[in-house]
Amino acid sequence: MTRFAAAFAKPHAALVTFVTAGDGDTAAVLDALVAGGADVIELGMPFTDPMADGPAIQAANLRSFAAGTTTADILAIAKGFRARHADIPLVLMGYANPMTVRGADWFAAACKDSGVDGVICVDIPFEEDDSLGPALRAAGVDQIRLATPTTDAARLPAVLDGAGGFLYYVSVAGITGLQQAAQASIEEAVARLRTQTDLPIAVGFGVRTPEQAANIARVADGVVVGSALVELVAQHGADAPRHIESFTRSLAAAIHGAKEIAA
Amino acid sequence: MSTQPNSFRTQPDERGHFGIFGGRFVAETLMPLVLDLEREYRAAQSDPAFAAEFDDLLTHYVGRPSPLYYAERLTEELRKDAPAGKGAQIWFKRDELNHTGAHKINNCIGQILLARRMGKTRIIAETGAGQHGVATATVCARFGLPCVIYMGARDMERQQPNVFRMKLLGAEVIGVESGARTLKDAMNEALRDWVANVHDTFYIIGTAAGPHPYPELVRDFQSVIGKEARAQLLERTGRLPDLLVAAIGGGSNAIGLFHPFLDDPSVRMLGVEAAGHGLDNEHAASLAGGAPGILHGNRTYLLQDEDGQIDEAHSISAGLDYPGIGPEHAWLRDIGRVEYTSATDTEALGAFQLLCRTEGIIPALEPSHAIAAVTKVAREMNRDAIIVVNLCGRGDKDIFTVAEALGTRI
Numbered sequence: 001m002t003r004f005a006a007a008f009a010k011p012h013a014a015l016v017t018f019v020t021a022g023d024g025d026t027a028a029v030l031d032a033l034v035a036g037g038a039d040v041i042e043l044g045m046p047f048t049d050p051m052a053d054g055p056a057i058q059a060a061n062l063r064s065f066a067a068g069t070t071t072a073d074i075l076a077i078a079k080g081f082r083a084r085h086a087d088i089p090l091v092l093m094g095y096a097n098p099m100t101v102r103g104a105d106w107f108a109a110a111c112k113d114s115g116v117d118g119v120i121c122v123d124i125p126f127e128e129d130d131s132l133g134p135a136l137r138a139a140g141v142d143q144i145r146l147a148t149p150t151t152d153a154a155r156l157p158a159v160l161d162g163a164g165g166f167l168y169y170v171s172v173a174g175i176t177g178l179q180q181a182a183q184a185s186i187e188e189a190v191a192r193l194r195t196q197t198d199l200p201i202a203v204g205f206g207v208r209t210p211e212q213a214a215n216i217a218r219v220a221d222g223v224v225v226g227s228a229l230v231e232l233v234a235q236h237g238a239d240a241p242r243h244i245e246s247f248t249r250s251l252a253a254a255i256h257g258a259k260e261i262a263a
Numbered sequence: 264m265s266t267q268p269n270s271f272r273t274q275p276d277e278r279g280h281f282g283i284f285g286g287r288f289v290a291e292t293l294m295p296l297v298l299d300l301e302r303e304y305r306a307a308q309s310d311p312a313f314a315a316e317f318d319d320l321l322t323h324y325v326g327r328p329s330p331l332y333y334a335e336r337l338t339e340e341l342r343k344d345a346p347a348g349k350g351a352q353i354w355f356k357r358d359e360l361n362h363t364g365a366h367k368i369n370n371c372i373g374q375i376l377l378a379r380r381m382g383k384t385r386i387i388a389e390t391g392a393g394q395h396g397v398a399t400a401t402v403c404a405r406f407g408l409p410c411v412i413y414m415g416a417r418d419m420e421r422q423q424p425n426v427f428r429m430k431l432l433g434a435e436v437i438g439v440e441s442g443a444r445t446l447k448d449a450m451n452e453a454l455r456d457w458v459a460n461v462h463d464t465f466y467i468i469g470t471a472a473g474p475h476p477y478p479e480l481v482r483d484f485q486s487v488i489g490k491e492a493r494a495q496l497l498e499r500t501g502r503l504p505d506l507l508v509a510a511i512g513g514g515s516n517a518i519g520l521f522h523p524f525l526d527d528p529s530v531r532m533l534g535v536e537a538a539g540h541g542l543d544n545e546h547a548a549s550l551a552g553g554a555p556g557i558l559h560g561n562r563t564y565l566l567q568d569e570d571g572q573i574d575e576a577h578s579i580s581a582g583l584d585y586p587g588i589g590p591e592h593a594w595l596r597d598i599g600r601v602e603y604t605s606a607t608d609t610e611a612l613g614a615f616q617l618l619c620r621t622e623g624i625i626p627a628l629e630p631s632h633a634i635a636a637v638t639k640v641a642r643e644m645n646r647d648a649i650i651v652v653n654l655c656g657r658g659d660k661d662i663f664t665v666a667e668a669l670g671t672r673i
Contacts (some may be wrong), residue, residue, distance in 0.1 A: 048573040049447065049558060051454040052290045058441060071570045096288055096557040101571030123557065125294045127278065127287050131557070148292040150461060155295065173292050174459035 003089040003117050004142060004165045007039045008200035012256040013217035014039035016166075016202050017248060018093065018226030020046055020060035022069025024233045024240050026077050027084075032241035033229075034085055036248025037256065040166075040202075040222065041081070042120065045074055045094030052122045054177035056227040059234060071098060075114045082115025091144060091165070093120040096131065104135035111141045118142035118165035126158045133162050147193060149173050149185070156196050166200040166222060169193060177227025180206035187219045210254035217258035225251055271525035271600050274591060279475020282597060284590035287474040288557045292458050297560075301476045303381050308483075313376060320372045321487060324405070327369075329488075330357045331495035331651070336621040341641045351505065351644035353637060355654040356492045356520060359626065365656035366488060366516045367398035371467055373484030375402040378465035385460065386410045388467045389453040391418055391446035391512065392582035392629065393425025394656055395469030400434035402467075410434040413452040417444035418581045425660050443575040446512075446585045450559050470513025471589035474560030478590050485519025492651055493523050500649065506640065507532045509653040510633040511603070512547070512583035514592045516655035521601060531602065534592060535636040537578035538605035545577035548605040549588045550596050558586075563593040579608035579668060580628035582656070606635035612668055614638060615658065627656030628664065 007014050017038040019029050026043075033041060046061035046069060053061070074092070081090055092099075092111060099107050099121055111119060119141055124132050126145070136143045142164030150173055151159055160167070169189060171181035186203055193201050203216045204224025213223045232247060233240045274281045279301075287297055307313040321327040334353045342350030358366040378386060386403050388410070390396030396412040403410035412429055416438040419426050429436050442448035457466045471481040489507075496504055507524060509517035511534040524530045539546035546552060549564040556565040558573060566574040566586035576586040595601040606614070614634035618626050626634065633652050641650055658665070666673045 048442065049451050051451050051559070052292075052458065054455075065572070097565070097567065097573070098571040101554075101556055101567065101569070122290055123288045123560075125287065125289060125291050127294065131286075131288075131562075146291045148290075150292050150295045152295060159291065170292065172459075173461050175455045178459075 003087060006087065007089050008166060008221050010039070012259050013220060014200070014202065014222040015248070015252045015255045016040040016042060016204070016222045016224040017229055018042040018044055018224060019229055019233065020044040020057060020064055021074040021077050022046060022064035022067055023060040023230070024237065027080055028241040029233060029244055030081050031084065032245035033248050034088055036245040037252025038088070038248055040089045040091065042091045042093045042224070042226070043074065043078060045092055045098055047095040047098055050095065052175055054175040054227060056177040056230050056234070060230045063234070075110050078114035078116050089117045090115060091118040091120055092116050094122065096121055096123045100131055104132045108135040108139035108141055112139045116141060118144045120144045120146065120168060126161065129162060137162065144168055146170050149189065160197050160199070163199060166202050167193060167197055168224065169201055169203045169220070170205050171203050172205045174205065176205060178206060180208070180212060183215050186216055190219050210250045213251050214254035214258040217255040223255050267598065271595070272522065274594065275475060275479055279479070281591045281594035283555070284563050284593040285475055285478055285561050287560065288562065289474045289560050290458060292461065296461050297474050299381065300377070303377055304476050304480050307377060307380060316376060317373055321369065325362045325368050325372065326360065327487065328491040328495070329360050331492055331499065332357050334622050337618065340617070340621050341638055342646070345642040348646055349642055349644065350646050351641045351648035351650045353641055354496065354649060354651045356488060356651055357654050358488055358516065359654050359657035363394070363398045363401050364659065365394040365398065365627065366485060366519065367395045367469060368401065369487055369519070370469070370481050370484045370515060371398040371402045373480065374465070374467040375406055375408070378408070378467070379406065381465065383463060383465035384408065385464045386467055387413070387453050387456050387464055388469060389413045389446065389449040390469060391449070391584055392580065393418070393422040393429065393660060394582060396434070396436070397425050397428045397432070399467050400429040400432035403434065404432045411456065412436045413439055413449040413456070415439050415443070415445040415449045418446065418449070421664055422581055422660060445576070445581070447573065447576070454559070469515070471515040471518045471591060472513045472559060472561055472563065472587060478561065481515050482518045482522055482591060485515050486522045488516065488519040488653060489521060489523035492520060496649070496651065502649070503527055503530055504651040505529070505531060505644065505648040506650045508535065508633045508637050508650060510535050510583065510629045510655065511588060511592060512537070512585050512629065513587070514589035516653050518589060518591055520651070520653045525600060532600070533636060533640065534601055534603045535632045536603060536605040537580055537583035537632055538607040539577040539579070541607055542605060546605070547576035547578040547583050547585060549586055550592070550603045551605050553586070555593070561590045563587050563590045579611060579664065580632065582627070582629040583632065604636055606632040610635035612665065615665060624654070625658035626654055627658045628661045629656055630654050
């Protein structure tokens with residue numbers, strides 16, 4: 001069983017957490033996420049031009065660059081994480097150019113070597129899949145695809161073709177960390193997606209509180225929280241891991257308990 | 264040597280690729296909209312009413328055709344220190360005489376007609392020098408649509424007259440404080456706005472770049488420049504030019520001039536990038552100093568580091584201050600159909616002053632780069648050779664920047 005399959009086979013929804021690599025003491029932050037109960041880790045690869053990100057993650061990227069983070073550093077963070085945590089799925093999330101600049105095959109092999117289970121590339125839609133997808137699949141790294149409120153029924157099969165790990169439902173048409181989707185629209189979308197795929201469905205964008213997360217966890221297989229965690233890194237600096245662990249614990253409790261409440 | 268295609272004018276392919284360049288590298292949220300735009304553009308292309316309205320507005324609102332002007336005094340000036348028999352004739356395609364003072368308006372007319380066809384009710388755009396912002400604000404006023412312009416805060420400082428113009432025209436100008444606070448950052452912010460407002464918003468991209476079909480449709484709208492120039496020169500001289508020259512930031516004025524001539528094998532073409540402080544220093548010459556990569560919806564040459572992080576560009580010209588280039592230029596460079604060179608800030612300033620003195624024309628800093636390249640190549644070409652240069656913008660907006668560079672207080 002893959003790490004993704006195991007993470008989503010639990011009797012409760014999965015907490016998927018995002019932080020930006022190289023922003024603060026990332027190893028300590030990742031350990032805090034695991035200690036707090038995160039089920040899947042998304043590690044953001046900073047990019048100079050994060051077109052799909054809101055102010056929180058933009059600022060995290062800048063802090064990471066100010067600290068001198070390189071792609072080699074990010075892969076080393078991933079490798080270190082895998083050595084410490086054998087079972088938690090690890091996803092690299094970012095933009096096409098840093099992922100493909102040395103060639104898609106190089107990146108796919110580097111992911112495999114670093115213990116990365118899946119990759120989310122924000123700006124490669126299925127129309128441009130040959131820029132990255134075949135290399136990831138050949139290396140055995142799952143390509144996690146994004147579905148959005150604008151992904152209609154006609155596009156969905158192509159979005160799902162070649163997708164692995166889980167399906168990430170971007171619940172709002174917008175950038176990360178800002179507005180939140182109405183619960184009813186999330187429920188409708190997840191139900192619609194379920195008719196088309198057996199992949200676990202994780203819902204993200206704008207999820208900031210345990211209450212929101214619990215509501216989503218009642219209908220989805222996973223809940224993604226990013227900007228709210230990244231903001232804790234910004235706010236607490238070297239002291240961030242303690243706060244991250246505590247906040248993650250509150251999210252995990254809400255998400256992991258949600259289905260029981262529903263039942 | 265690579266195999267040459269039968270025609271250079273059939274790109275892009277159905278996926279929006281110019282060879283390995285171009286494409287549609289956007290977030291899934293935007294992808295359906297980009298496909299809608301392509302469908303609507305195809306429908307407009309086969310609709311005579313669309314072409315008729317576009318042509319009518321270009322004639323009566325923009326003031327086309329723009330003149331093709333033989334720059335006799337500049338030609339003579341460059342012949343003074345040219346070898347015997349050398350010193351080509353220099354002609355200007357005078358797109359600086361368009362309404363709003365640059366070629367940008369050609370594209371804005373086309374795109375706002377598309378926006379209207381698509382039922383969009385709100386317009387956004389990015390701008391560098393402010394010329395595209397002014398042109399967008401202009402067509403929005405003309406068609407009564409609300410308009411938001413994203414502009415790097417640094418560009419707002421150096422292009423204040425254009426900021427004021429946009430506001431007079433009713434646009435909201437939003438200063439972008441991220442990154443180097445220039446054109447690239449403005450484009451990021453415009454894309455963020457678009458992804459959050461896909462239902463009602465049309466993004467008027469200002470150059471022949473971005474996700475397909477933008478590079479194609481911007482080129483097509485700007486090709487009026489080359490079509491006119493071709494007909495005008497044939498009528499005046501009975502022949503085609505020997506060389507076309509145009510400045511390149513994203514490359515819309517250049518592709519607009521070049522494209523109608525691409526299948527005329529006798530016509531050479533030269534695109535001029537901004538070399539800023541020099542190619543070994545800070546510059547904006549993505550072909551000369553960049554490598555293929557993916558940014559802002561397309562694969563093209565980019566200024567970037569080994570990790571694929573985008574470098575900051577530098578040019579005295581805010582309109583050329585961008586670390587990428589339109590994908591069709593990347594393709595034309597790689598297949599060898601168009602040559603590319605660069606001119607520094609200093610060379611552009613020299614050419615700016617030369618044109619003021621010899622022809623009584625104050626050019627924008629963007630075409631001043633093209634003129635700088637012409638001052639070199641004209642001296643190497645025979646006297647009966649004809650160079651057509653795209654004078655794509657007027658320099659009123661730049662007089663403060665030039666004054667500062669020359670150490671003059673206004």
